[in-house]
Amino acid sequence: SQATPALSTSPDELEDLDRRHLIHPLLSGGSTDRCVIVRGKGSTVWDARGNELLDMTGAGNWLAQVGHGRVELGEVMAEQVGRLSYFTSFSEFSNDQSIQLAKRLSTLAPEGFNRVLYTSGGSEAVDMAIKAVRLYHSRRGEPDRTWIISRQMGYHGSTYGGGSATGFDFVHHGVGPTLPHVRKVSPPFPFHPEMYGGEPITDFLVRELEQTIEEIGPGRVAAMIGEPVMGGGGVVEPPPDYWPRVREVLSRHGILLIADEVVTGYGRTGSWFASPERGMAPDVITTAKGITSGYAPLGAALMRDEIGDVVGGGDGFLHGFTYCGHPVGCAVALANLDIIEKEGLVPRSLLIGKWLRQGLAPAAELPAVGEVRVTGATVGIELVANRTTREPMPPPVASSVVKELQQAHGVIARAYGPVVVMAPPLVLEEGEAARAAEATVEVLSRLGTDGTLNS
Ligand code: PLP
16 A cells, blocks of 8 residues: 555564564563554554554554654755765764754753753763762862752663663662662652652652751752653643742752753643643753654754853763764754744644643543653543542553554554553644544443443
């Protein structure tokens, strides 16, 4: 068909080869399920068998802001490869694309963020940020400020640094010790007031943070890291007073704040960056994903001038990846940001959220649904075994819902613990949003509180 490109290898063979050769990080070893995606256009992708699927996940990983199949981005990459495919920017060398992108990022980021360090992705950006804040304090005469505070249920990547800051234990199983000097505090989770023993959420969390800082020693904490809105934790928007009050505590103790905007950056939640409007006032912002919409691997740690001046001064940072400032990645990032801007995808994110909120409204009344959370073009539907106690469904239930959505309706969503998550391309059309919502309501209306999906 027109949709499926001619493949030199049959779908069966591709799936077999995949099973034989590829390790999938989040797939249990025994699973034989495979879905080989071979083409994409807009918010639709096709698998090797010719099935047409509505991508409500942003290419499975919260990105694809500008949608699939943007040939113009390929042209930019080809042109850049023809001019300069790569040259290091470790020392005095540089390249024009990484310079232009740095300038552009400083106009999109909050006021005073004029310094950037590039990486190949989000985890590396978090690692870089952790090292940068430690170095900042060390260079300013406080070398004991090495502790990082992060949050349970926060996701910050898979490297040893980002993984250590991540608040999900499963990422640490069997891989030896994590980074020392990382402490987790509780996350803000308005749907689960039981986590706070009856105390107002922010009062509890601020008190816990103060205690944690006191226990570690105020002069030993380098920074706190957090997502403005938790993504992998299940699309959780904090109470409005959470970040301003956390920021106040941190500032009082000379502690920096890293906003991990790897998911929320570049329009995902309805603004270029989600941290300023939530009163976070960060010192470092980590980004990746939407910076290129996934057309090339690229990440960036943006720094407030005062931090950047210290980190980039002295003997330099002494931390660099071969591919930091990759000219092809930076060129495609610039062209991607142009599209986001020209097509108004940042405000469109809010419109998509509105369509999804409307379409999913009936889901919120269903017996196995606890809450439907929508933030920009991002949705988290928390499944519960009991609506009164809000007892979460065991994780396999959300996985079975996601599987059924794909099999019965050709809609791709993702399961994060008990939460069904959607983060579609920001070019999603109204009819597509309605279709995804209708399919989701249909599947969830068949879900019992015992976790069984009736046919
Ligand atoms: N930080 C956040 C908030 C993320 O959601 C992710 C990935 O989903 C990362 C960091 C890690 O980024 P990457 O997978 O590009 O290394």
